[in-house]
Amino acid sequence: MAKVLALLVVLLFCWAESKNLVFQPSFIFAAGPRITTFLLGNITDVSLNVRPVFPSNVTGTVDPPSCVTEETQWIVTKELFGLNALRVHLHLNKSLHLCGENETDCCPKPLCVLESLQVSACVGNTVQASLLIQAQIYAHLISTNPGSDRGTVIPNQVYEPLGSCPCDLTSGACDIRCCCDKDCSTEELKLFQAHCHKGPFGGEPPPAPDYHCSAQSEDSPDWFPFLCVVSPLENNPYLGLFYHGDTIKPKPRPSFQMPILSAPVFNIYRQGNPIFTLDDQLFTIPQMAIGHCVYNAPVAFLENFSFKCVNLLRSCPTTFPLQTFPSDLSMKVNNGQGGDVTVEVRDETVEDLKDFLSNAVVRSDQVEECESVTLALDYTFYWKGNQITEIVLTRSVGTFTFKGRVALTTRYSAEFLTGEDTSESDLKNPAASGMRGYQVGRPVxxxxxxxxxxxxxxxxxxxxxxxxxxxxxxxxxxxxxxxxxxxxxxxxxxxxxxxxxxxxxxxxxxxxxxxxxxxxxxxxxxxxxxxxxxxxxxxxxxxxxxxxxxxxxxxxxxxxxxxxxxxxxxxxxxxxxxxxxxxxxxxxxxxxxxxxxxxxxxxxxxxxxxxxxxxxxxxxxxxxxxxxPAHRGPPKTRFQINFTEYDCDRNDVCWPQMFFPLTKYYTGEPHSQSLAKGLILVFFFLAASVLGTPWRQLRQAWNGSFL
Structure with missing residues (x-):
């Protein structure tokens, strides 16, 4: 979008002083059903005509532009883009899938559309600019079987043996570089036969590892036979992944042992998370983004906003959001707890339109009257905890007349209020954060x-x-x-x-x-x-x-x-x-x-x-x-700060831990019990040393020296 805007700014700068009309670009090669171009210049009272053209067999040129409208399979729409620019859209009014039995609105062959189009910008019956389009569009080739159903099903090895070709991942189709795939023809195998998958994943037996005695070669050292491993080649790292075994049929289990499916889990709303409708679509409200009005911008939970959009009208609006109906706005929204809440639409009529209109003409007889135009959409969300309890939409509509063109300013807002009731006291106190703690972005x-x-x-x-x-x-x-x-x-x-x-x-x-x-x-x-x-x-x-x-x-x-x-x-x-x-x-x-x-x-x-x-x-x-900051325990002592080599949190080797259970680093039981047991162990060690054989020999040698 940013690149398109930058290109349009450059084009507008180049043609700002020009009074002539011009298409940018002036020639388009179309390979899809949608085409977009820009018409620059004095766009007042401009009409667009589309007709198919055929190049001459002699000169190769097409017929000159004309303001005569001919029937085509293309639909042309235009959108005002600034004061001196129109964005022109062409849409193919035809299905692009191949024809089946008893189908008419389809493509009889893969090359579905091959034609030349000429778009003329006319003022009255005079052609001011023309655009040549060469359309070459192919049909959409959609497989009868979805891609997710074409994967090779690998059975459970406990019940079924695994196939001998693990790289065969697609059923009924040739997998590239899988030379053991039986779906590959001889011609297809020649394309990648020199680049097949190696090892057991490509269907080949696993090679002998370097330490196996059968892998000895002329370059092996003299001591290799003394240190190599003798084992069957079946004992390899892939043991258990690829093998042939007997088929074991699973035994039927009683119904009461079947697992119970848990209830569906819904993502609760938190501040900043998007709000979803009941059919898991984003709940959107027109908003301002990067200086432009976006009509399908998502709404974030607990994020208030209020935007105004300026619309330049040359005729009465007929599309969203300037023309809305209560049935379209009264949708069901996910309340964040697995339920739903319906948007309640309240209409109010605006009599004084001075805050919404500018340069409106009401004194002439040749004016255009626009009825029930949507001037404002003000949403009020009532919430409690992480749940939306009620949504009230105030839709402001008005009727106005104008001549030529008029600037219409519309307003869109969303406000989150806490509490279950919708009394006026809550409406007068929107600053309350609604829970014990403050929310980011709410008034103090x-x-x-x-x-x-x-x-x-x-x-x-x-x-x-x-x-x-x-x-x-x-x-x-x-x-x-x-x-x-x-x-x-x-x-x-x-x-x-x-x-x-x-x-x-x-x-x-x-x-x-x-x-x-x-x-x-x-x-x-x-x-x-x-x-x-x-x-x-x-x-x-x-x-x-x-x-x-x-x-x-x-x-x-x-x-x-x-x-x-x-x-x-x-x-x-x-x-x-x-x-x-x-x-x-x-x-x-x-x-x-x-x-x-x-x-x-x-x-x-x-x-x-x-x-x-x-x-x-x-x-x-x-x-x-x-x-x-939160309290993180008692502060460190001067010894812990200065002598970091004894800090167990900053070193891989902790010397105090080597003396557990005598030290407090042993947490398997209370320190008093571990200390008592440790002292008992020390006592038994000393007693065994005194009463054991080494001490008896020393005592005999001591007595023998005095004799």
Whole structure:
């Protein structure tokens, strides 16, 4: 797809200034039933005609292009591709399989289509461009027996002897390089007779191994007969794989000993996994991908999205997704637990179309009216655990009129909400993560402590980051919620003049007020679904003060809180249904102070000369998530760190393990019991040494020396 787009960009660049029409390419040799080309230039009021042409027997040339439509076996469709390009598709309206008995729509011979086509682009009755196509298409040769049924069935060696040709893998066909295959003819064997499979896999007896006495040759050393192995040649590494034995018929078993088939296993949904329909097809919704709208993009579990697609219309749409029907949208979806859930379609009519249409004409009599056009498809998935409990689709339709062409903007979205009920309270709180741990990409839940009651109570809110739009100024910038486990940096610009730099206190307060609007909360939920009245479910935000040691100078201000840092510490608590649950342990917020001075370099001295001339200064915010590692046992001692040669985890030889069961490395039984048994063994060894023959001889020699 990327190569096609790149080629089209080059072609559009070459013909952007041209008012004439041209096909690219202008000649196509087709070997398949589908043909695609591009028509470039002024495509207004262009019609396409296809007709078969026949080269002259005298000159070899074809008839000149014509706007007369003739009946062919090709179907032509066109698709608008930009402002000055059409993508033209030709599809063969004929089956490509060979004819059987009493069949008509088929190919009577292998060369099914052999013809020349001429595609003409006409404006009125005048030919503007033409395309010549040479089609040479062969029929699809489909075997009556599927390939999976043509494999040679190798019986169980316990019941049936294995054949003498193991390389015969295909039944009824010649296997290449298998010289023992009886399906190969003499002519086929001549093609690969010098490259047959060697050894028993090619049907030959296994060669004698080098260590066998029968393998002695003139180059064998003199000591070979003393060290060679004498054994029958049947004793080879392939013994048991290829042999001839008696046929043993299996005995019938009673039915109660038959294995019980287990219930079908369904892949449960996890975050990021695709959603499937009941017939194991991907559940798709139109989405934006690489700058283009894809109408069959899969939907991932627990991944929200919202996209807008712009469609240039010259006539009323008749295909998906601009024309939809509730019966097509109300499909059955696999709920992730072996069951299904049906998409509930709710229609709403849009009266005000100003957010969807542009350049629409409604005042002329010669206008085209489009009824029940699908303007938006908004899916809401309700889930619990790893299961989808309900799917609600809100289909927005509208009727509009236009003249010429119009730009129609459509919206497609998917939102995952937790809980079994579909009350309005759930719809107003889509930020809840839905389980004890946070989900990646969901907004961090924050709150402001309520002072109306004596008991602890938190009113939910969100922590925001800058989302600049249009000119990027802080006065017009919007805010976006902070998402869990996603590090990001954003900001906006503030216009500051020389007059503002003479009022540093006011400037610092203004910047601090802008940064304070991002974080109005005082608490953050440590879980993905905290209780508003439980203080244990909330973590207090730590705001750190930043000191300013430098003073203000003429024409500059110091101590400006231009950057705000937000650090989260999170940790993994437990596993729920195969997913790790992460909680927030701590949050710290502080500012980095900057000094703002007007830049008058480069010859532009107007900001420093004119007190009202302003420059742009950045105000930024960043968020960082830090993972707290899980506890991995007691820390290593200084001896284990310095003397790594005694570390059993980093060496193949571990000296302390050689003294088990006296050491703690023996884990077969409690250390106290193994130590006691080890000491008893030492005692018996010492007693045997004292009372044994060596000690008695020493005692006799000692006594004899004194005598």
């Amino acid at each position: 839940i924050a709150g402001i402590e309520s002072t109306q009651t004596n008991a602890f109570s938190v009113q939910r809110t969100s922590i925001n980051l800058w989302k600049p739009v249009h000119d990027g100024l802080c006065l017009t910038a919007k805010k976006q919620p902070l998402l869990f486990a996603e590090n990001s940096t954003s900001g906006c610009h503030l216009l500051v003049s020389l007059q503002n730099l003479t009022q540093c206190d006011l400037l610092r307060d203004t910047v601090a007020s802008l940064q304070a609007d991002l974080i109005t909360a005082t608490y953050v939920g440590n879980t993905g679904n905290p209780n508003s009245e439980s203080e244990a479910d909330w973590v207090k935000i730590r705001f750190l003060n930043s000191s300013n040691s430098s003073g203000d100078a003429n024409g500059s201000c110091s101590g400006i809180p231009a950057h705000i840092h937000i650090h989260f510490w999170s940790y993994e608590t437990r596993m729920t249904e195969g997913n790790g649950q992460r909680n927030i342990h701590d949050i710290k917020v502080w500012s980095t102070l900057s000094t703002w001075t007007l830049d008058c370099g480069g010859g532009d001295v107007s900001p420093c000369a004119d007190p009202t001339e302003a420059q742009l200064f950045p105000i930024t915010s960043s968020v960082t998530f830090i993972d707290i």
